[in-house]
Amino acid sequence: MFDNLSTKLDRAFKTLKGQGSITEINVAQTIKEVRRALVDADVNYKVAKTVTDKIKDEAMGRDVLIAVSPGQLMVKIVHEELTELMGGEKQDINIKGDPAIILIAGLQGSGKTTFTGKLANYLKKQNRQVLVAACDVYRPAAIEQLKVLAGQVGVDVYTNMEEKNPVKIAQEAIAFAKQNHKKVVIIDTAGRLAVDEAMMNEIAEIKRAINPTETLFVVDSMTGQDAVNTAKTFNERINFDGVVLTKLDGDSRGGAALSIRAVVEKPIKFISTGEKMEALDLFYPDRMAQRILGMGDVISLVERAQQTFDEDEARRINQKIRKNQFNFDDFLSQLEQIKKMGDIKDLVSMIPGVGKAMKDVEIDENAFKPIEAIIKSMTKEERANPDMISGSRRNRIAKGSGTTIQQVNNLMKQFNDMRKMMRSMNKMSGKPGMMSKLKAMTGGR
Structure with missing residues (x-):
């Protein structure tokens, strides 16, 4: 969503990077690029001209603080004007009446x-x-x-x-x-x-x-x-x-x-x-x-997670992690919750800095399917007690899930690594590495 527009606006702001101050000359070049980016995004030309004129007036009327670069100030001004252009504040749906x-x-x-x-x-x-x-x-x-x-x-x-x-x-x-x-x-x-x-x-x-x-x-x-x-x-x-x-x-x-x-x-x-x-x-x-x-949009990401994840379930999972009892049933439950949050690439775009870095990366919406197939091919006892899954059981699980023994082995290793990390995080919150582990479990995509 808005990938092309975001890229072109970022390119426009680079005109001001390294500049010591905002001048009519460097602002004019930036405004030209911003207007072109908006029109290329299929924004109504009159609307694009109006908003860029406002951005120019705002930029020329503001002093640049020592701690803020001209490029940063321009981003702030564009953010303010885009927000105003799209309505300023959210508008709630009217659900008064009976019914x-x-x-x-x-x-x-x-x-x-x-x-x-x-x-x-x-x-x-x-x-x-x-x-x-x-x-x-x-x-x-x-x-x-x-x-x-x-x-x-x-x-x-x-x-x-x-x-x-x-x-x-x-x-x-x-x-x-x-x-x-x-x-x-x-x-x-x-x-x-x-x-x-x-x-x-x-x-x-x-x-x-x-x-x-x-x-x-x-x-x-x-x-x-x-x-x-x-x-x-x-x-x-x-x-x-x-x-x-x-x-x-x-x-x-x-x-x-x-x-x-x-x-x-x-x-x-x-x-x-x-x-x-x-x-x-x-x-x-x-x-x-x-x-x-x-x-990014961390607030919306958190709100969507709050709507999706059940608090009682979260407490139950946390207790199992503390007792080192987290198993494949719990992991499958968490995967289902993540999938309910929506399109994976859309979720990634809400993380500051990550969306821009991942814009050209193809994220496979079916990345979780092999993992689900492997887990669902396990017996009830195996899902509850991952440590009992021996070599012969892994071979049977691979055949039953339509995957390879290597994929089953990789999942088992990554699952065990994740459980170790969860135990460590209970002892020392904030330990890095969670994102890389999750990325590895979805094939690095």
Whole structure:
């Protein structure tokens, strides 16, 4: 996400590195490169010009402190202006009402149904009773997809295969929610083209009929500036409350995220990466600006870990580590928790300095599969007591998992090394080497 933009901005700041002071000449060159980087990222040209003019005015109006280089000051100014460009502060979703009604709208293929499942999962984790309603009467596969997603996250779904009027289905779903004490209803609608007048009239009619507490426009960030133009058209018709950017893990140039707020004047409320139901984050403009500038986003990483990892489970694992009882069942449980956190490359990009260093490194999302296969090919006793796994058992495990004896031996060695390190960390917290061990266990990728 934003790899190209981050690289070009970093190149722009190098113009000021080694400079003793900020001058009109060196700032002009930097601003030119920043503007070019924004336009190349598919940011609206007028927006790019406005923001770079502000950056220039700010840069020329500030004195450089002895402890701060001109390059560092420019990064700070750009961070401030990017944050302001994307909305300044995060905007919460409105879930007031009994029930709260959330209407999902967007183009065909923008990821609305997947986002509906993710949002249901997000709200359920806040202990809210959620109902999702399938109002796409044109694509049967969308209804089946929503049923599957609802099943994955454990929420109810309302469908009426006999009814072909999405307005009536939405109204029925809301009535069902009231009868069954559901506190939030998420209405998934059919994808539509902005030029399709009949479909645009339909979504407007649905909104008038159900009077939602929140209307969210879902947009595929990979469509770049077209996403901004489409958002503008939709906003004129249904006056939505916020934007959801999907597919930010794709080959996105980032222009939609940077300019949609300025053009449409509606906040970005969520960003979505990947297909996993947990891969949904609230949109924080300041944190996104940090990630664009290669500064990482540790706060979001910690928050995602807190949402994923169970505190009781963490205490149980810690006690087993202290007693030197950590086994393969525990290790497999931890792998499952890590996978739930989302796309691995996205997680890496949140670590300051690491994202930039790893931008050209191919991270295999399937790196954990051989490890899982080996562990699941062990007997219950072997997983609980790793020390009992002899040479003949390793041979059987390799055959059962479809791996080689060398892979099994490597995993056993790395697992034993990790257990030793865990014991050492209990005695002396902060001992280095954890990251290198984890990297080794995933094949160094």
